[in-house]
Amino acid sequence: QLQLQESGSGLVKPSQTLSLTCAVSGASISNGGYSWSWIRQPPGKGLEWIGYIYHSGSTYYNPSLKSRVTISVDRSKNQFSLKLSSVTAADTAVYYCARERAGLDPWGQGTLVTVSS
Amino acid sequence: DIQMTQFPSSLSASVGDRVTITCRASQSINRNLIWYQQKPGKAPERLIYTASSLQSGVSSRFSGSGSGTDFTLTISSLQPEDFATYYCQQSYTTPFTFGGGTKVQIK
Numbered sequence: 035q036l037q038l039q040e041s042g043s044g045l046v047k048p049s050q051t052l053s054l055t056c057a058v059s060g061a062s063i064s065n066g067g068y069s070w071s072w073i074r075q076p077p078g079k080g081l082e083w084i085g086y087i088y089h090s091g092s093t094y095y096n097p098s099l100k101s102r103v104t105i106s107v108d109r110s111k112n113q114f115s116l117k118l119s120s121v122t123a124a125d126t127a128v129y130y131c132a133r134e135r136a137g138l139d140p141w142g143q144g145t146l147v148t149v150s151s
Numbered sequence: 152d153i154q155m156t157q158f159p160s161s162l163s164a165s166v167g168d169r170v171t172i173t174c175r176a177s178q179s180i181n182r183n184l185i186w187y188q189q190k191p192g193k194a195p196e197r198l199i200y201t202a203s204s205l206q207s208g209v210s211s212r213f214s215g216s217g218s219g220t221d222f223t224l225t226i227s228s229l230q231p232e233d234f235a236t237y238y239c240q241q242s243y244t245t246p247f248t249f250g251g252g253t254k255v256q257i258k
Contacts, residue, residue: 071247080238080249080250080251080252081195081238081240081249081252082249083240083246083247083248083249094245096245096246097152097246098246130194130195132194134242136183136185136200136201136204136242137185137187137197137200137240137242138185138187138195138197138240139196139197139200139206140196141194141195141196142194143193143194144194
């Protein structure tokens with residue numbers, strides 16, 4: 035059964051870089067046909083898609099965040115990562131990872147990242 | 152970006168009611184529309200993909216329809232476990248975008 039699990043720092047200072055990892059179990063991230071996404075949800079608000087990486091390593095980022103986002107993959111560890119630079123309080127959110135093809139499924143449980151000094 | 156508009160933003164219903172949620176895209180997305188259910192403190196779960204295909208393991212009381220710009224999610228007979236927030240999402244083109252959500256509450 036495919037499972038995804040986010041991990042990383044839960045508290046980041048303003049202007050610093052948020053770093054999260056999504057560990058994938060139950061399937062190889064290198065298998066074709068899927069992309070691997072990051073999504074976020076500010077407390078009490080809706081969902082925002084951040085970007086994805088294909089098994090090939092090619093990436094696509096939401097233009098609203100593109101200048102600050104990097105998504106990478108570590109095939110040896112079967113995981114992919116998110117870095118978001120120059121964070122502000124507006125980046126406080128639950129961050130989710132998910133597999134994508136005809137929608138996002140499954141999702142990780144999510145991890146809350148708070149931006150605060 | 153394609154804008155996804157959901158309505159209503161919230162509704163109150165009773166167990167056994169038939170519930171319909173609408174999602175409208177700002178341009179045609181063919182049938183590239185997904186519905187999710189999210190319960191408090193949990194990640195969203197896919198219910199419907201390609202507008203009308205039921206996710207494996209999801210109750211058949213959920214159904215989706217539509218194409219182009221207008222889509223609906225219907226719950227044929229609302230059950231206690233269905234009280235949640237529902238989101239639509241287009242996967243027609245990047246950036247993928249979500250509707251604002253519909254919160255289904257107990258009447």
